Amino acid sequence: MADRPGAVLVLTNPYDVTADLVLRRLADRRVPVVRIDPGADLHTGASLSAHYGTGGQRGTLRTASRTLDLTDVRSVWVRRPSPYDPPPDMAEHDGKFAAAQSFWGTGGILASLPGAHYVNHPWRIRDAEYKPAQLSAASRSGFLVPATAITTDPDEAREFCAGQPGGAVYKPLWDSRYRDSHGTAQQIWVCGVDPAEITDAVSLCPHLFQARVPKVFDVRVTAVGDHLFGVRVESPDLDWRHRQDLMTCTPIEIPEAVARSVTAYLDELGLVYGAFDFAVTADGAWYFFECNANGQWAWQPAETTAAIADALADQLQKGPDT
Template identity: 80%
Template sequence: MTDRHGAVLVLTNPYDATADVVLRVLADRRVPVVRVDPGADLHEGASLTARYSTGRRWGTLRTASRELDLSDVRSVWVRRPSPYDAPPGMAEHDAKFAGAQAFWGAGGILASLDGAHYVNHPWHIRNAEYKPAQLTVASRCGLLVPGTVITTDPQEAREFCVRQPGGAVYKPLWDSRYRDSEGAAQQVWVRGVEAAEITEAVAACPHLFQAKVPKAFDVRVTAVADRLFGVRIDSPDLDWRHRQDLMTCTPVEIPEPVARSIAAYLGELRLIYGAFDFAVTDDGSWYFLECNANGQWAWQPAETTAGIAGALADQLEKGPDT
């Protein structure tokens, strides 16, 4: 590794056990780390200050236990920070104003640290989260993409589903917070859909329908720069996330053409890290489903998890390329 000094700044919530795996590796390497959840900690005693003048930028992040010179940050790991909300107890309109100022102010400061290496940069994460962009970039980079329609037209959706000989599935464009009529939190899973089920409610917002891939198994490829970690997932469910206690995971080799396309995808979207999901058919075709620029990975087999943690620690320790 390089001899670059400075701390690694980890932006995540206090319950993020996945981050702990990497932080233990960095601790063993004696790399200084500052962990903060800016969306919450700035309401609970932490403070953030940035100053700007011609040719100079500097600032300070203070937490309950550390004071960090913002010009002395080698890397920033944007993991799972809380949203930039207002302090509790504010009136509705005041809270909206304060939350927006926090997002654009504190978020902007922490996304603009000169000389820091971001894994991933928050603006690149945001850009890579749009499903239409993912499908466009994946296709351009040579990955197989299932037939897909995103529409607000119920008849277009019905006609698309009818044309799929192997059936169609529905998946949300974003994992929005959703509660049923009784207020209970709900997860919207990928599920099969028939044309007859599609109602005029499709017109309320864009919906994504996709040809159902006749998969033999799923694959998660976790990419950390040029290092790829592939795991085969066997599950009785269409969406293996639904009942993870029923799935089995085993390491799998990644075909070279797929590896090259993954590298191109990361490069185009300016990502260091990406969690790619594929559906693999009996004839060995790998169909791209999505890429989460901030996906979880510590649920994988111990050897794979350790490899990913080490690769992330390497990125954070080395800092920016010089």
């Protein structure tokens, strides 16, 4: 493989065992790697500096074991870095200020490395996380998209859900942190909706309601560049993520029309990587649910996981297209 020299910069937390699968492959290929969790490590001894001027830019990242010239980065893998939280023991208002400066300063430096290949670029990840943007791009890309309403109007919500012949479901617009009245963390799963149970509380924030797809199984398609990996997901639950110990996954062929739409979607949103979720009906129709621009993938069958790790290592090793 003809690739640009330089290091691969991996932005992720220290507990990310999924990243280790790719890093081992890069190590076997003798590709230099620098791994850092900028939201945490810069509070514990690591340092980052950048200089800008008429002649261009330069900078240095120092960790406990590495010193990296920021002009010598071939690729950046934005995996699962920690949030830019304030340093420990800092006063509340000072901490908020420091966290914001880190987000815009550190985040801005690491998102603006000259000539680096991003998988994915953090700004593209953020743009692609908006559900309305996903649904809009999916429709333009040629996917089948279930009828969907995002509304703060309770009457419109009831009317929409009552008008779906096969029923409707509710989905959160974002995987927000949520705790019940006892302070216990809760996960909000996709769930069925009875129009009669929709209350005026819908007016407090946008809610996403969607026609229930009469699926016979789900599919996860993991895209790495122009390489696509599909698995059929069988689960007793409406939301297969709910009890993953009960689901089964087997590789599946991806129809050409779906593959073309995946490519169009990635191109429109400027993504190299995407984890797509579909529902497949008895007549073979694939309905788009969402695309996670930073979705997990190591839970899939061993052969699929290995192939995805190889494809990601290839992307990071090659660097930017010339």
